[in-house]
Amino acid sequence: MKRLIITLSTLIALALVLPATASAQQGPQRHQDTVERLLPNPRHLIALRDELGLSEAQKTRIRTLLEGKRDAHQARRQGLREAHQAMRELIASNGSDDAIRAKLNEVLELENRLKRERLDLALELRAVLTPEQRTQFQELSAQRREQRREQRGPRGKRRQGPGQPATTF
Secondary structure, three states, X not given: OHHHHHHHHHHHHHHHHHHHHHHHHOOOOOOOOHHHHHOXXXXXXXXXXXXXXXXXXXXXXXXXXXXXXXXXXXXXXXXXXXXXXXXXXXXXXXOOHHHHHHHHHXXXXXXXXXXXXXXXXXXXHHHHOOHHHHHHHHHHHHHHHHHHHHHHOOOOEOOOOOOOOOOEO
């Protein structure tokens, strides 16, 4: 009976924790949260700098912001990867439920901290743009998203090479 309770509690803990670890293994999220999508993504901003007509002062300010936060952000991301790995090891080694929950709380806090930092950076980048550039950025970003959607084709179909039939799941 005791073994059954331990087995069930381990399975429940795994069911709660594995979705978080699986998303960490997938790498960067493809679809950002809706709020983050409304704010300038540094990569998109850099890619669209000519189309937005950024001044030299704006380019310099953006470069300064990005360089100033890069090292700290990379260190936090590494810390998050290590916390995910430690959680996977706890689960694999049948760590205690309390230890797994504590590690999950640590992972969630690190994820939230990274999201807050990305939001802060996006707000700082947004402040560099003029209202017209913000509007233009939103329009250009929407166009790029639509182009990517069209390139991917209908959902469920894999990309195919020349002469290969479409594969659906």
